[in-house]
Amino acid sequence: MNNLKELKVFIVDDEIYYLNILAQHIQNLGCHEVTLFTNGADCLAELPERPDVIFLDYRMDTLSGFDVLKSIKRYDSDIFIVIISGQSDIKVAVDSLKYGAFEYIKKGDMVGDNIENVLERILEVKSLLNQAKPNLLRKLFQFF
Numbered sequence: 001m002n003n004l005k006e007l008k009v010f011i012v013d014d015e016i017y018y019l020n021i022l023a024q025h026i027q028n029l030g031c032h033e034v035t036l037f038t039n040g041a042d043c044l045a046e047l048p049e050r051p052d053v054i055f056l057d058y059r060m061d062t063l064s065g066f067d068v069l070k071s072i073k074r075y076d077s078d079i080f081i082v083i084i085s086g087q088s089d090i091k092v093a094v095d096s097l098k099y100g101a102f103e104y105i106k107k108g109d110m111v112g113d114n115i116e117n118v119l120e121r122i123l124e125v126k127s128l129l130n131q132a133k134p135n136l137l138r139k140l141f142q143f144f
Contacts, residue, residue, distance in 0.1 A: 004031045004119060007052045007119070009026055009035070010046070010055070012039070013055075013060070013084070025115060029116055029119065039060060040060055040067065054080070082115075084105045086107045
């Protein structure tokens with residue numbers, strides 16, 4: 001997972017304690033560029049910074065994680081969004097995935113392992129997408 005240092009990660013959670021725990025865990029995995037937000041509005045304002053991954057709490061005071069998710073996807077559908085929530089309601093998870101979240105992680109003891117697994121999968125997907133892009137461009141330009 002040495003490619004993690006290349007990822008730009010945003011973490012959004014209105015619980016400061018949990019926000020810092022997530023940040024520490026992600027930094028321990030090797031991510032160097034981690035930005036923290038205590039609300040969705042601040043995160044949305046910083047989207048021009050082009051994060052690769054956003055870990056987003058589902059329940060927040062002003063804007064819900066679901067509202068922020070939809071706004072991020074309208075801004076840039078290529079950003080990987082991981083919803084992290086204490087909700088065990090399957091409808092919340094399904095709706096999050098339906099509207100573009102890459103993964104839904106339930107807060108708890110296994111959150112660190114789950115974050116590590118999802119980051120590994122994101123790196124795999126990014127690698128596959130990067131491999132596919134040259135072939136797509138080559139196909140487009142063969143007609144000219």
